[in-house]
Amino acid sequence: MKVKWHLVGILPALAVCASAFAGDIQPPPFYGTKGFNFSGGTGTALTVTILKNGRMVVKRYGTNGENVEYEGPYQNPVKVSDGSVSYQFTQNEAYLREDGELAIGCLDEGKPCVSELYDVDSVPRSMPSMQPESGNFIISKERNKALGDVTDVIILAKFSEVTVTDISINRGNCPLLSYGSVIKKPISPVTMKFGQSIVVGAGAFCNPLEVTVTTNQNTYTVEFPH
Missing domain, CATH: 2.60.40 (Immunoglobulin-like)
Structure with a gap:
């Protein structure tokens, strides 16, 4: 049996987008690990892992190592820090929200804080x-x-x-x-x-x-x- 190797960045999307209607049961937009970076610099990379068992992990990879920002049941958006900041995910993008509102100015002044999600198997290392x-x-x-x-x-x-x-x-x-x-x-x-x-x-x-x-x-x- 020949196994097809997979290159980071070209894995297919695995799931449907979440429903846009509040109150609906929203399936995860994907399973696996994806990376995102609102600021686009070094020390600001993040990853989100969504498992089929209903668990979810969000990590930040800074210059001093990696930190777990959230680990627990799947939720979308997911609150991190003191709860005033949250990340929301679609199949292809991540959104940064502050106090429930879409944050502005992460990368470009006056523009929403949105990052493309990229496929990864294991991501950025800080070891x-x-x-x-x-x-x-x-x-x-x-x-x-x-x-x-x-x-x-x-x-x-x-x-x-x-x-x-x-x-x-x-x-x-x-x-x-x-x-x-x-x-x-x-x-x-x-x-x-x-x-x-x-x-x-x-x-x-x-x-x-x-x-x-x-x-x-x-x-x-x-x-x-x-």
């Missing part, structure tokens, strides 16, 4: 010690909250263009997973451009200590701290 660089890739790892005992490995390209032909975790001792299913080798090659990422899961209860990425140009290996 330098967990992001070894091979010189041409930045590779990080993160526990997959949906699958619990699976760790995701995120491979970010710094090439203008490169084709990944193989990935090995812990010298082949960890099976590769995609959406919980084992990836059979040889894997299907995937072409990446600068700033694009691919995500692969390490088999259940497997802690990635070494990741090797083979490309059409060379082989790159990184090690994580034990």
Whole structure:
């Protein structure tokens, strides 16, 4: 079985938009994790994760690390901070509200605070010690909250263009997973451009200590701290 790799930023939308009528039962506009940034600068990135079990997490990624702004039952809009600020989501956009009104001037003076939502699998990292660089890739790892005992490995390209032909975790001792299913080798090659990422899961209860990425140009290996 060949598994189609997914590039961050081009995943399909998964759900319908919420109803516009107050009082209706509103289904989530999507499931999974999406990123947004009202100010467009560094240290102001946010993510929202909506799970099919009815839970929701909103995180902010600042210069000093990540902070959870909300974690609990799904709600839209979702109140953060002291409750005077809230985020509202559609399928493709996030809106910043203050005291119930659409905020103005986050990016451009006089314009509403609206951000495009972009698809991500795991997002922006604020853990330098967990992001070894091979010189041409930045590779990080993160526990997959949906699958619990699976760790995701995120491979970010710094090439203008490169084709990944193989990935090995812990010298082949960890099976590769995609959406919980084992990836059979040889894997299907995937072409990446600068700033694009691919995500692969390490088999259940497997802690990635070494990741090797083979490309059409060379082989790159990184090690994580034990």
